[in-house]
Amino acid sequence: MQRFKNILFIATPDSDSEVALERAITLANNNQARLTVVEVIDKIPPNIKLPDGAPSPEEFQAKRVMKHQQVLEERGAPWNNNIEIQIKVLIGIPFLEIIYEVLRNGRDLVIKEAESSGLLDRVFGSEDMHLLRKCPCPVWLVKPKSPRAYRRILAAVDADDFYPPEELNTRHRLNLKILEIASSLALSECAELHVVHAWKAIDEGVMRHAFVDLSEEKIALHIEAERQQNRHNLNALMNETVNKLDQNTLEYIKPQTHLLKGYPRKNIPQLAGEIKADIIVMGTVARTGIPGFFMGNTAETILNQIDCSVIAVKPSGFETPVSFEERI
Numbered sequence: 528m529q530r531f532k533n534i535l536f537i538a539t540p541d542s543d544s545e546v547a548l549e550r551a552i553t554l555a556n557n558n559q560a561r562l563t564v565v566e567v568i569d570k571i572p573p574n575i576k577l578p579d580g581a582p583s584p585e586e587f588q589a590k591r592v593m594k595h596q597q598v599l600e601e602r603g604a605p606w607n608n609n610i611e612i613q614i615k616v617l618i619g620i621p622f623l624e625i626i627y628e629v630l631r632n633g634r635d636l637v638i639k640e641a642e643s644s645g646l647l648d649r650v651f652g653s654e655d656m657h658l659l660r661k662c663p664c665p666v667w668l669v670k671p672k673s674p675r676a677y678r679r680i681l682a683a684v685d686a687d688d689f690y691p692p693e694e695l696n697t698r699h700r701l702n703l704k705i706l707e708i709a710s711s712l713a714l715s716e717c718a719e720l721h722v723v724h725a726w727k728a729i730d731e732g733v734m735r736h737a738f739v740d741l742s743e744e745k746i747a748l749h750i751e752a753e754r755q756q757n758r759h760n761l762n763a764l765m766n767e768t769v770n771k772l773d774q775n776t777l778e779y780i781k782p783q784t785h786l787l788k789g790y791p792r793k794n795i796p797q798l799a800g801e802i803k804a805d806i807i808v809m810g811t812v813a814r815t816g817i818p819g820f821f822m823g824n825t826a827e828t829i830l831n832q833i834d835c836s837v838i839a840v841k842p843s844g845f846e847t848p849v850s851f852e853e854r855i
Contacts, residue, residue, distance in 0.1 A: 622657035682709035
């Protein structure tokens, strides 16, 4: 994956897995990228009651920072001969401090082990969902006990063409970004690349209603025309992506496309389970022009159903609701 040059890894103190950190280090090494390892700890209240003779809250906070810094340095020590790792300990609300760090230092990728939500069939917890919704750069959430090598990568694209022109252009550029990341990851992992687009015939249910006088033959022809148009759109998107790859890369990854009729929120998680995808690369774009919405309902529903790692990609021009100026 040759696009990332300023990688931020988020350490979680309760994790005994180093798979996510190893991925961040390998990626930084392969890309000759900067790698910063950060842990966010909570702030000690200024009015906290400490035992007699204990340091002041400020001094106690400083000692905590030093301790966590030492632990992070020990975690990174085995790789010191391979890469220079910058260590930071931040204080505050985790997802906010992570986004501030992205804004402050121009990070282009956040890698983090996914937290457990505590809910059945949900991989991602509340802090992860905040990042998926609001972090301006791509977020790679590594599922706990994820395999060290991915075998199957699923790229989810939206090749529908019924959006307004400006939004259509935004989604098209997002699709290309998703496919670029997924192709690069498939090459580096020696993994299968699967590309999925789920589509639904517009008003198919209405056309079959009693008050609409259409024969089944006409309805079937309409649905087939919709299918062919979506196949054309997906093929055009793949051709545009393929043209950016050299022939050896193309022959090596041999992308497989899946055109699925039905709702993306149902079909994409189902396909991910069927092919045993190790990771999904997908966009989290919401409809433009709707203030206060930073992730589409479809993307959020998919994320709440999948049981694998994910790389979530924002469209170009995405603006986070988190204001760095307020932090200052």
